[in-house]
Amino acid sequence: MPLHTPARRALLLAAWLVVLGLLALWNGFNLRPSTDLSQFLPRGVSQQDQVLLSQVRGGVAARTLLLRIGGERPTEVLADASRALAAQLRNDAGFAQIANGELDPAMRETDPDLFRHRYLIGPPGACVDALTEPGLRAALEERLAELASGAAMLDKERFGADPTACYRQLLRALIPQHTPDRRHGVWFSPDGDHALMVVVTTAQASDLAAQRRSVERIRDVFEHLPESAGLTLELAGPGYFAIGSEQRIKTETLVLSIAAGIVTAGILALAFRSAALVVLGMLPLLSGIMVGAALVSWLFGSIHGITLALGVTLLGVALDYPVHVYAHAAGADARQAKPVWRTLLLGMATTVLGYAALAWTSFEGLSQLGVLAAAGLITAALTSRYLLPSLMPPGYRLPERRWLAAFQARRPRWSPRAGLGLLLLGLAGLGLVLSLGGNPWETDIRRLSTVPQIEIEKDSLIRAQLGAPDVSRLLYSVADDEATVLARLEAVLPDLEGLQAQGLIGGFDNVARWLPSPQIQAARRAALPDPAELTARLAAANAELPFRLERLAPFIADVEASRDLKPLTVADLADGLIGTRVSMLLQPLGEAWLGLIPLSGVAGAAVGPLEASAERLGIRYLDLREGTADLLAGFFAETLDKFLVAALVIALALALALRSLARIGLVLLPIVVALVWTFTLLILIQGAVNLFHLVSLLLVAGLAVDYSLFLNRPAADEADRLRTLLSVSVGAGSTFAMFGFLALSAIPALQAIGLTVTLGILCAYVLSLLLARAESVG
Amino acid sequence: MTSAGPHNVRIREAAASLLLGLFSACIATAAAAGQPADVQTLMRLLGRVERVEVAYQERVESGLIDTAIDTRGNLLYQAPDRIRRISDDGDGFALEGDRMQLIRGNQIADALIVSEIKPLAALVGALRATFAGDLAALQTDYRLDFGANEQAWTLDLAPRAIALSPLFQRIRIVGNGATIETIEMLEANGDRRTMQMRLLAREPAGLE
Numbered sequence: 001m002p003l004h005t006p007a008r009r010a011l012l013l014a015a016w017l018v019v020l021g022l023l024a025l026w027n028g029f030n031l032r033p034s035t036d037l038s039q040f041l042p043r044g045v046s047q048q049d050q051v052l053l054s055q056v057r058g059g060v061a062a063r064t065l066l067l068r069i070g071g072e073r074p075t076e077v078l079a080d081a082s083r084a085l086a087a088q089l090r091n092d093a094g095f096a097q098i099a100n101g102e103l104d105p106a107m108r109e110t111d112p113d114l115f116r117h118r119y120l121i122g123p124p125g126a127c128v129d130a131l132t133e134p135g136l137r138a139a140l141e142e143r144l145a146e147l148a149s150g151a152a153m154l155d156k157e158r159f160g161a162d163p164t165a166c167y168r169q170l171l172r173a174l175i176p177q178h179t180p181d182r183r184h185g186v187w188f189s190p191d192g193d194h195a196l197m198v199v200v201t202t203a204q205a206s207d208l209a210a211q212r213r214s215v216e217r218i219r220d221v222f223e224h225l226p227e228s229a230g231l232t233l234e235l236a237g238p239g240y241f242a243i244g245s246e247q248r249i250k251t252e253t254l255v256l257s258i259a260a261g262i263v264t265a266g267i268l269a270l271a272f273r274s275a276a277l278v279v280l281g282m283l284p285l286l287s288g289i290m291v292g293a294a295l296v297s298w299l300f301g302s303i304h305g306i307t308l309a310l311g312v313t314l315l316g317v318a319l320d321y322p323v324h325v326y327a328h329a330a331g332a333d334a335r336q337a338k339p340v341w342r343t344l345l346l347g348m349a350t351t352v353l354g355y356a357a358l359a360w361t362s363f364e365g366l367s368q369l370g371v372l373a374a375a376g377l378i379t380a381a382l383t384s385r386y387l388l389p390s391l392m393p394p395g396y397r398l399p400e401r402r403w404l405a406a407f408q409a410r411r412p413r414w415s416p417r418a419g420l421g422l423l424l425l426g427l428a429g430l431g432l433v434l435s436l437g438g439n440p441w442e443t444d445i446r447r448l449s450t451v452p453q454i455e456i457e458k459d460s461l462i463r464a465q466l467g468a469p470d471v472s473r474l475l476y477s478v479a480d481d482e483a484t485v486l487a488r489l490e491a492v493l494p495d496l497e498g499l500q501a502q503g504l505i506g507g508f509d510n511v512a513r514w515l516p517s518p519q520i521q522a523a524r525r526a527a528l529p530d531p532a533e534l535t536a537r538l539a540a541a542n543a544e545l546p547f548r549l550e551r552l553a554p555f556i557a558d559v560e561a562s563r564d565l566k567p568l569t570v571a572d573l574a575d576g577l578i579g580t581r582v583s584m585l586l587q588p589l590g591e592a593w594l595g596l597i598p599l600s601g602v603a604g605a606a607v608g609p610l611e612a613s614a615e616r617l618g619i620r621y622l623d624l625r626e627g628t629a630d631l632l633a634g635f636f637a638e639t640l641d642k643f644l645v646a647a648l649v650i651a652l653a654l655a656l657a658l659r660s661l662a663r664i665g666l667v668l669l670p671i672v673v674a675l676v677w678t679f680t681l682l683i684l685i686q687g688a689v690n691l692f693h694l695v696s697l698l699l700v701a702g703l704a705v706d707y708s709l710f711l712n713r714p715a716a717d718e719a720d721r722l723r724t725l726l727s728v729s730v731g732a733g734s735t736f737a738m739f740g741f742l743a744l745s746a747i748p749a750l751q752a753i754g755l756t757v758t759l760g761i762l763c764a765y766v767l768s769l770l771l772a773r774a775e776s777v778g
Numbered sequence: 779m780t781s782a783g784p785h786n787v788r789i790r791e792a793a794a795s796l797l798l799g800l801f802s803a804c805i806a807t808a809a810a811a812g813q814p815a816d817v818q819t820l821m822r823l824l825g826r827v828e829r830v831e832v833a834y835q836e837r838v839e840s841g842l843i844d845t846a847i848d849t850r851g852n853l854l855y856q857a858p859d860r861i862r863r864i865s866d867d868g869d870g871f872a873l874e875g876d877r878m879q880l881i882r883g884n885q886i887a888d889a890l891i892v893s894e895i896k897p898l899a900a901l902v903g904a905l906r907a908t909f910a911g912d913l914a915a916l917q918t919d920y921r922l923d924f925g926a927n928e929q930a931w932t933l934d935l936a937p938r939a940i941a942l943s944p945l946f947q948r949i950r951i952v953g954n955g956a957t958i959e960t961i962e963m964l965e966a967n968g969d970r971r972t973m974q975m976r977l978l979a980r981e982p983a984g985l986e
Binding site: 149 | 871969
């Protein structure tokens with residue numbers, strides 16, 4: 001080894017820190033972390049996947065915020081606050097729709113476009129079909145009854161132009177089919193404790209900055225309302241969760257990593273009694289993270305927030321490298337240390353190969369993860385091996401430890417046969433757990449989430465109170481032009497009405513109900529009578545009724561004007577009363593048009609008929625939850641394939657390096673047993689296994705490889721063996737402490753990672769110790 | 779008329795005193811017959827009614843039709859806030875608190891939140907506040923003008939809010955003691971609806 005003067009050491013350290021700083025700077029400019037979970041899913045290939053993902057990512061459901069106002073105050077006060085908040089938000093361009101149960105002020109005024117086109121788009125029974133003599137007579141009789149009962153009072157100004165109440169029926173068709181409980185004119189929970197409101201943001205769900213602004217705006221407006229004194233506002237909904245979890249992940253990760261850092265540093269300080277070594281020990285991991293993140297953002301353009309979090313998790317193995325280096329470099333001479341470096345680099349290489357298997361997938365998030373972890377691990381191992389020994393304080397000696405020798409002398413050594421027994425026991429347990437619990441893969445996308453359970457429960461509670469279950473089932477149709485889509489949506493209307501009448505579906509929102517296809521509008525227009533004919537029919541209808549026909553001149557004129565109208569389109573409605581609603585249900589999808597019919601309260605028995613009518617009419621039935629479940633199932637299948645490849649690659653790499661069947665068996669046995677046991681325990685504890693568990697298992701595999709390789713390494717002498725035991729024990733202890741903190745997190749993803757890794761380390765460390773045969777071979 | 783001579787003057791004075799006398803006599807009899815002296819007294823009196831059922835006859839005169847429409851039916855008021863009015867044809871409404879059900883052919887045809895529709899709230903509010911003797915509620919939406927003679931008292935309600943005035947000009951309520959006899963509504967477009975009521979039952983009994 002070359003002689004290292006303090007000056008050269010300082011220079012080396014400075015150079016390393018400068019490179020790290022530059023990488024950090026580069027990452028700071030180029031990292032575009034996104035936290036939208038759905039982006040971690042594969043890019044859809046089929047049209048169905050595209051529709052599915054466009055709905056999961058940007059659909060109305062994803063842009064909906066649920067609000068509830070509560071407090072120990074009378075319901076009137078809550079209702080007033082709800083009204084005041086809605087009034088302010090309605091003036092804000094950031095919100096496409098505010099619904100709190102109030103009659104939308106716009107609904108009270110006549111929308112000129114809708115009114116002018118009423119005979120083309122209104123319900124035929126009260127509009128185009130009511131213009132016959134019997135139809136007119138029935139309408140006039142009804143108007144007379146309304147006049148007598150006083151019910152006409154509020155609609156009387158429209159009588160002259162609309163004696164058949166066509167526009168009133170058109171508005172009625174626009175009222176959503178299910179509305180929540182109302183008190184004092186606004187939506188309330190059934191128990192009357194909370195006023196409820198639904199807000200649809202204009203911003204896309206994935207635009208977290210805009211979602212954050214929307215949420216802050218709502219809170220800000222609410223806090224400044226004079227009506228809100230003593231009341232609380234709670235929010236739920238995907239957008240709120242997204243920004244909430246981003247914030248929570250940031251703060252909780254910070255707090256937990258500071259705590260974990262302190263404990264890990266404490267363990268290292270105890271083991272090595274040197275502050276300098278503790279600080280230096282952080283540098284390889286940091287370098288790994290920086291190089292990995294920079295490589296990913298250079299290769300992929302951006303980095304997913306989850307990739308970064310999971311990547312740092314996988315790099316946890318790198319924590320052990322400095323420990324090995326310290327233990328062996330400080331206690332051994334160069335000749336003794338050489339095999340140690342080989343083991344260290346072999347452990348790194350096998351783990352890197354395993355991680356790299358992830359890089360070859362169609363799942364961008366996973367391939368990013370593979371690249372980050374592999375590059376990071378190589379960096380950490382190489383810097384540990386080649387830079388750390390030169391930077392260690394000169395003349396540093398490992399403190400003597402009597403307990404270590406005592407532990408080494410007394411630790412039980414189990415035969416490989418016992419190991420095989422443990423393996424069989426684990427496999428039997430796994431089989432039992434699987435046969436009892438069924439499918440172990442978590443395919444509900446909502447659980448693959450960073451949102452605490454309590455928030456998810458609040459969300460479902462508000463949805464239930466609103467009587468608006470999560471819209472996750474829908475019919476959709478894609479065609480080249482708007483007219484074709486509308487015609488298809490129109491064709492399915494009778495079927496849907498039939499299913500609703502049978503109670504098989506609770507409700508549906510079909511744009512064709514109030515915006516018929518251009519063909520239908522043209523047909524209705526052609527059926528409108530000319531003025532002379534209409535006048536004659538009206539006179540005959542009124543023969544025994546007392547109406548003054550001259551008051552109905554505007555009606556004759558409007559029907560005549562309707563005969564020259566062009567059919568109404570989505571674009572015409574954009575700025576009107578129902579513009580937002582129409583644009584949600586009928587929207588461009590790339591070059592084509594996408595029509596959606598959200599369904600609510602779909603009974604199991606309705607799925608068959610729905611699929612049948614959909615097939616007949618050129619539309620599709622889609623269950624978002626099942627669809628994402630299928631996507632996730634595909635994801636698991638592919639990930640598992642990769643894991644098998646990774647396992648084979650690791651085994652192959654070990655075989656090449658060790659060149660002895662007996663040693664390969666010895667090294668692999670504790671790894672395999674540890675993985676089987678960890679997996680079984682995980683299913684037992686968590687019920688199902690998700691993405692975070694799986695990736696963490698990969699880390700466990702990497703750690704187990706490390707422990708097993710080191711403990712099975714032929715030692716030069718007893719001191720060397722003790723150094724190995726020390727480095728593996730300190731490494732396992734510090735990693736265990738670090739991930740133990742994550743297991744305490746309330747965020748499901750962090751908790752899953754923490755639990756898996758701590759369980760895994762426990763199994764891997766104990767089994768490697770029990771089954772290691774360092775002295776017998778070698 | 780010929781020029782006013784001393785004779786004529788005397789006759790006129792006599793007539794005037796006679797009129798004055800008649801007038802004072804009227805006031806005296808009115809007070810004696812128990813017509814409330816002012817609107818506060820009237821409202822206190824009406825406020826004591828807990829339940830009242832009347833048969834009504836309503837006439838609607840409108841510019842939309844040549845001949846007036848007459849309907850008959852029953853109206854039931856139950857303190858403090860329930861009113862149910864059904865015509866013999868089964869059309870009408872049932873009001874309870876802030877909810878109003880529209881009834882067509884004895885079936886519930888629609889349900890409304892009264893406070894959402896300001897004109898409806900003002901109209902229904904006037905009717906209910908009158909039955910309930912709720913002076914404060916009446917005064918928030920209307921200017922009140924009260925008068926009484928021996929046979930009857932008259933309460934005129936003129937909407938305060940400009941938002942309501944395009945809808946109706948005036949509501950006139952005529953009654954006798956604790957009995958409301960006529961409600962007449964003059965709409966802004968000249969339409970007029972007059973509801974005449976005949977008492978069927980009232981609680982507590984003995985209220986005049």
